[in-house]
Amino acid sequence: MKGSNRTAAYLAGVVLVMASLSFAAVPFYRWFCQVTGFGGTTSVAESAPDTPLEQTIVVRFDASLDRDMPWTFQPEQRTMTLRIGETGLAFYKATNPTDRPVAGQASYNVTPDAAGGYFTKIACFCFTEQVLQPGESVLMPVTFYVDPSILDNPESKLVKEITLSYTFYEIPLPQTQAALAGARAKPIN
Numbered sequence: 001m002k003g004s005n006r007t008a009a010y011l012a013g014v015v016l017v018m019a020s021l022s023f024a025a026v027p028f029y030r031w032f033c034q035v036t037g038f039g040g041t042t043s044v045a046e047s048a049p050d051t052p053l054e055q056t057i058v059v060r061f062d063a064s065l066d067r068d069m070p071w072t073f074q075p076e077q078r079t080m081t082l083r084i085g086e087t088g089l090a091f092y093k094a095t096n097p098t099d100r101p102v103a104g105q106a107s108y109n110v111t112p113d114a115a116g117g118y119f120t121k122i123a124c125f126c127f128t129e130q131v132l133q134p135g136e137s138v139l140m141p142v143t144f145y146v147d148p149s150i151l152d153n154p155e156s157k158l159v160k161e162i163t164l165s166y167t168f169y170e171i172p173l174p175q176t177q178a179a180l181a182g183a184r185a186k187p188i189n
Contacts, residue, residue, distance in 0.1 A: 049148060052085035057146050061090055062165040069170045070098050071132065076139065085148045087122065091139045092166065096132035103131045104168045115162045118150035129171060 059082065061075035076091040096102050106126040110116040121127075125140035132138060142164070151157045 049085040052083040053148050055084050056081050057084055058161040060163040062163055063092055064167045066167060066169040069104060069168050070102060071096050071168060073168050084146050087145050089141060089143050091141050093139055095137040096134060099134045101131060101133050101173060103129055103171045103173045105129050105171045106166045106168050109165045111163045112159060114156040115159045118147040118156060119162055120145055120147050
């Protein structure tokens with residue numbers, strides 16, 4: 001009996017440790033991706049460098065929707081060529097064609113993966129939830145730059161084109177209109 005109690009306690013401890021690690025895995029993975037750019041995760045900064053380089057890079061913009069998201073969503077401009085370190089400003093247009101308010105949150109990715117850690121967002125609609133009223137359309141901005149240190153990395157310095165992709169997912173509506181006020185984008189119609 002004594003040995004079986006010890007084995008049961010050991011197995012319970014293993015289960016507890018494994019459960020704890022599973023809860024820590026998601027925040028750890030998110031942190032790892034943000035620090036390294038792994039999986040196309042972008043960086044965030046307050047502003048771009050003071051002096052852009054002469055070398056240019058093409059940024060492509062892509063938009064998609066989760067299959068349950070009723071909005072329409074597309075970039076206003078498909079490509080942009082800018083100098084490395086130069087601040088870029090792009091807009092995405094979203095429309096809610098339904099007869100009900102719909103809240104959404106955008107997830108994003110940068111390809112190729114080697115460029116993810118060097119694509120830096122200054123401001124983005126993806127940082128907050130978006131709520132569109134029935135029939136409402138909005139232009140949503142993203143301000144960004146490509147960090148000049150992209151040229152210091154042997155793997156990423158050969159990148160000539162970066163694709164910024166967003167996917168919008170429907171999320172539950174906030175409970176009060178006050179919660180909506182800070183998250184709403186400026187209507188264009």
